[in-house]
Amino acid sequence: MNHPGMDGKPDVRSDPATWVDAHGAALLAYAMPRVRDQLTAEDLVQETFLAALKADNFRGDAQERTWLISILRNKICDHFRRLARERAQPGGDAVDVVEDAQFAPHMGSDGWAKAPGRWLVDDETLMANREFWEIFHSCLGALPSRQAAAFVLRMMEDVEAERVCQDLEITATNLWVMLHRARCRLRACLEERWFTS
Amino acid sequence: MKRFTSCKEAAKAVAEAMEHDLPLYRRFALNFHLLVCSACRRYRSQVIGLNRLVRRHVREPNQVVVELDSDTRQRLVDRLRQANATPTGGTLSTGNDHTPGGTPVTP
Ligand SMILES: [Zn+2]
Numbered sequence: 001m002n003h004p005g006m007d008g009k010p011d012v013r014s015d016p017a018t019w020v021d022a023h024g025a026a027l028l029a030y031a032m033p034r035v036r037d038q039l040t041a042e043d044l045v046q047e048t049f050l051a052a053l054k055a056d057n058f059r060g061d062a063q064e065r066t067w068l069i070s071i072l073r074n075k076i077c078d079h080f081r082r083l084a085r086e087r088a089q090p091g092g093d094a095v096d097v098v099e100d101a102q103f104a105p106h107m108g109s110d111g112w113a114k115a116p117g118r119w120l121v122d123d124e125t126l127m128a129n130r131e132f133w134e135i136f137h138s139c140l141g142a143l144p145s146r147q148a149a150a151f152v153l154r155m156m157e158d159v160e161a162e163r164v165c166q167d168l169e170i171t172a173t174n175l176w177v178m179l180h181r182a183r184c185r186l187r188a189c190l191e192e193r194w195f196t197s
Numbered sequence: 198m199k200r201f202t203s204c205k206e207a208a209k210a211v212a213e214a215m216e217h218d219l220p221l222y223r224r225f226a227l228n229f230h231l232l233v234c235s236a237c238r239r240y241r242s243q244v245i246g247l248n249r250l251v252r253r254h255v256r257e258p259n260q261v262v263v264e265l266d267s268d269t270r271q272r273l274v275d276r277l278r279q280a281n282a283t284p285t286g287g288t289l290s291t292g293n294d295h296t297p298g299g300t301p302v303t304p
Contacts, residue, residue, distance in 0.1 A: 021270075103204060127250065186247060
């Protein structure tokens with residue numbers, strides 16, 4: 001691997017291929033679990049390289065990977081902010097049919113329509129199971145886009161709650177309700193597609 | 198069984214408690230509900246477990262096997278070379294682009 005900066009300085013600007021070889025796979029690996037589909041991930045990696053090429057504080061040192069990842073992280077957050085804005089619907093966040101379908105009136109109170117099943121798998125097994133994460137990402141991709149944006153920004157990117165509220169133009173209460181619905185849907189989706197099959 | 202809090206409300210309170218401390222009365226109501234309702238206890242442990250897994254998933258990228266296949270590599274390289282060769286697209290010394298990726302980029 002000819003990592004720029006490690007041995008002399010092959011200038012990345014004269015041939016971006018060295019960059020793609022040095023960091024492409026790592027950046028894609030970072031983007032994939034967050035955005036789910038390969039094409040979006042590739043686009044974001046592409047934008048990251050382009051922004052880095054144009055940057056004044058261009059670096060060719062050992063911290064280059066970290067620097068690129070931080071640019072990529074911003075690109076990912078921007079992507080979800082854009083998605084959330086594009087798909088904003090007036091009043092569209094008021095109810096969630098999937099959340100509602102989880103519960104059924106039972107003796108005057110909303111009980112579980114179908115109680116959560118037993119998940120008999122430990123964390124380590126799930127972490128290492130590729131098929132589980134494929135299903136997880138397919139479930140994440142099936143969320144309404146504002147719920148997905150809230151979930152990714154808050155739960156995956158650790159963006160502060162206030163910032164996510166600004167991005168999605170919602171109140172703090174709306175945010176946790178949205179996260180709640182996202183979890184409800186993810187849990188039900190995983191249970192149906194992974195834990196009971 | 199008649200409960201003070203419905204399962205639907207309890208599930209919601211579980212989510213709220215993840216974002217901030219619940220007021221005393223609601224915390225009491227939730228804890229009481231969890232004490233008597235095994236379905237909600239299970240729900241709670243599942244969503245907490247899911248949070249834990251997701252956090253690890255994004256922080257341990259080694260778990261995701263991503264290979265840069267030759268097509269993908271070529272696409273990335275071609276587009277970068279193109280942008281790099283175009284004076285308007287890939288200028289090196291614009292001087293005003295000091296926050297790469299910091300602001301929303303319109304495609
Ligand atoms: Zn319950």
